[in-house]
Amino acid sequence: MIEPYAHGLLEVGDGHRVYWEECGNPEGRPAVVLHGGPGSGCSPAHRGLFDPAVYRIVLLDQRGCGRSTPRVLDHRADLSANHTWALVDDLERLREHRGIDRWLVLGGSWGSTLGLAYAQAHPDRVTAMVLTSVALLRPDEADWLYGGGAGRFFPEAWSAFSAPTPAATGAGAVFEAYHRLLHDPDPAVRDGAVAAWCAWEAATLSLHPDPHATSALADPRFAATLVRLALHYFRHDGWLTENQLLRDADRLRGIPGVLVAGRGDVQTPVRTAWELARTWPDARLVVADAGHASAEGTVAAELRHATTALAT
Numbered sequence: 001m002i003e004p005y006a007h008g009l010l011e012v013g014d015g016h017r018v019y020w021e022e023c024g025n026p027e028g029r030p031a032v033v034l035h036g037g038p039g040s041g042c043s044p045a046h047r048g049l050f051d052p053a054v055y056r057i058v059l060l061d062q063r064g065c066g067r068s069t070p071r072v073l074d075h076r077a078d079l080s081a082n083h084t085w086a087l088v089d090d091l092e093r094l095r096e097h098r099g100i101d102r103w104l105v106l107g108g109s110w111g112s113t114l115g116l117a118y119a120q121a122h123p124d125r126v127t128a129m130v131l132t133s134v135a136l137l138r139p140d141e142a143d144w145l146y147g148g149g150a151g152r153f154f155p156e157a158w159s160a161f162s163a164p165t166p167a168a169t170g171a172g173a174v175f176e177a178y179h180r181l182l183h184d185p186d187p188a189v190r191d192g193a194v195a196a197w198c199a200w201e202a203a204t205l206s207l208h209p210d211p212h213a214t215s216a217l218a219d220p221r222f223a224a225t226l227v228r229l230a231l232h233y234f235r236h237d238g239w240l241t242e243n244q245l246l247r248d249a250d251r252l253r254g255i256p257g258v259l260v261a262g263r264g265d266v267q268t269p270v271r272t273a274w275e276l277a278r279t280w281p282d283a284r285l286v287v288a289d290a291g292h293a294s295a296e297g298t299v300a301a302e303l304r305h306a307t308t309a310l311a312t
Contacts, residue, residue, distance in 0.1 A: 001048040002057075008120045009069070010097055012090045014081035018195075019067035020060040020094055026239070029311055030100045032091065034118075036109035036133070039229030040222075041066025049106060050304045060094060062087050062114075065225045070227050075183045075190060079232050084239040088118045095125060099241045102127045104310060106303065109133040109268060109292065112246065113238060116276075120251040126307045128227075128310045129252070130261040132299055134273040136200050137238035141173035141272060146234070150204050150266050156210035157203035161196055175235045182228060194220075197227045203205075206291020207264040214278060249279040257283035258306035260299055262290035 007021035023045075042059040050057050063082045064072040072079065095103065104127050107115035112131040115137045117125045135141060146151055147170045148230055151158025164177040181193035183296040257280060261273040277285040286306070 001043055001044060002052050005045075005189075005219065009067075010090075012063070012086075012093050014086065015070065016063050016081065016086075016090075017069045018060055018063060018090050018094065020058060020098075022056060022058050022098070023033045023044055023047050024050060024055045024057040026056055028052075028054050029039065030056045030103035031307070032060070032095075032103050034091075034105065034107035034111035034114050035058055035062065036107075036111045037064040037226055037230055038062065038114075039072065039226040040110075041068075041225075045300070049079075049100075049300060050252055050307045051304075051311065052097060055104075055307065058098060058100070059107070061091075063090065065272070066230055072225050073220075074228075076229065079229075082229070082232065083236070084114065084117055087114055088121055091118050092122060099131050101125075104128045104130065106130040106307065106308070107132075109135055110233070112276070116245045116249075116252075117238075117240070118141050119255065120245065120248045123251050124246055124253060129255060129257040130260070130306045130310070131257065131273075132262075132303060132304055133265055134241075134261065134276055135260055135268045136276070137234075137240055138243055138246075139171070141268070142234060142237075144269070145171070145204065145267055146174045147171035150177070152209065152310065153266060154203050161200035164193075165180050171234070175231060176225075178227075178231055179235060180229065191220075194227045195221050197231070198223050201226075201267075204263070204266045204292075207266060208291070210287075237296045240299040246276060251277060253282065253283055257312060258310070259283055259285045260302045260306065261285065261287050262299060263287055264289070264291045266286040267292045 002023045004021040009017040012018050035042045040059045061068040104113045112134045149169050175257045234267045259273040261270040277283045287299045
């Protein structure tokens with residue numbers, strides 16, 4: 001196991017402190033890892049996606065989750081300062097705080113969304129990108145996962161998840177229903193909504209789910225943070241204009257990228273990564289026999305291969 005040689009909490013404003021850690025080679029090629037969720041936090045497995053002799057690996061827990069403070073745990077949490085562009089600014093603060101000029105950006109799922117937003121805002125600070133389970137937070141992607149599209153593969157799970165919106169269609173209706181449930185005065189109702197959301201997430205990780213990939217959802221603190229932050233971001237379309245990240249992909253020109261997609265990924269199907277690769281000429285698409293983003297297994301092997309290749 002690769003252990004951090006430095007860690008801390010960075011004051012980023014708005015009452016937030018962001019946890020960060022570094023491992024690998026302090027004199028190596030800088031890289032930053034952006035976790036998914038939103039709200040999952042970084043994990044020790046993310047450290048293993050790089051050669052520690054070659055890379056200076058920076059990991060962080062984004063606002064409101066993991067070891068960052070204050071953590072989002074219930075309906076009383078103030079989320080007004082927790083949004084995409086605040087997280088982009090946090091990355092710049094962290095980069096400057098650690099004395100890094102430019103770094104490779106690695107992100108999965110929501111982390112790919114945040115990575116693209118950051119790189120398009122600060123292309124001069126990015127040496128390369130490695131993204132997996134690419135998500136652009138477009139309305140059609142939301143409708144696929146949360147509006148019934150993926151339910152064609154998992155009708156039993158979809159029936160349970162969509163029960164709060166029996167007469168409505170589309171992701172927007174589902175988001176509003178769960179927003180109401182997560183702010184219900186009855187804690188049992190709130191806990192039930194968290195459990196229902198997590199059950200849907202677990203069911204749709206892959207056409208052939210890996211039970212090990214869902215173990216973190218059994219932790220009630222982790223689950224509450226993940227669901228509340230994910231819903232907060234999805235209800236606001238990630239504070240992105242429609243198709244923004246694909247439309248502005250030309251800002252990535254000159255930045256080499258590797259996009260790793262799982263052929264069996266139901267949550268973020270291959271098509272999104274394929275569309276991005278067609279728009280971003282410096283990116284290469286790799287399709288693996290795998291499901292949704294994971295720091296282990298086939299996807300992890302492809303990510304390690306990509307970071308190794310980009311270091312040469």
